[in-house]
Amino acid sequence: MIMSHISHDMLQRSFSAIRQKLDRIGIVLSALCAVHCVATILLVSAMGLGGSFLMSPEIHRIGLVVATLVAAVAIGWGAMRHRVAAPFVIAMTGLSFMGGALAAPHGYKEAVLTILGVALVSLGHVLNVRHIHSAACKARCGD
Secondary structure, eight states, X not given: OHHHHHHHHHHHHHHHHHHHHHHXXXXXXXHHHHHHHHHHHHHHHHHOOSHHHHTOHHHHHHHHHHHHHHXXXXXXXXXXXXXXXXXXXXXHHXXXXXXXXXXXXXXXXXXXXXXXXXXXXXXXXXXXXXXXXXXXXXXXXXX
């Protein structure tokens, strides 16, 4: 019985560590996406450089898929484990903005939707990490 409890605790700590790493990856990816959007606007409009590559719809589609997968695992896992809805709702709203950006024509409208989306997804990851480190989580969840 004690061995089973120890194994369960070790497993929970491992899952928590993986989820925290995915949240941090999500934050970094969100920042890189925002930098990509701003840099694309500046480079393409100021110098006409890299328009075909930087504004490629494939980059945005791949980015949305990666963001969705990372958020689904890290934030979805956190929402199920901790029963805290805010990170999940905020991140899903952000993913919706990012998806909406795919339907917008290239330009400032797409960039604004994408940057709003990645900011919300990043905020969802930050809230998820903060909850993991909160006293309420430590007392209730054991993470």
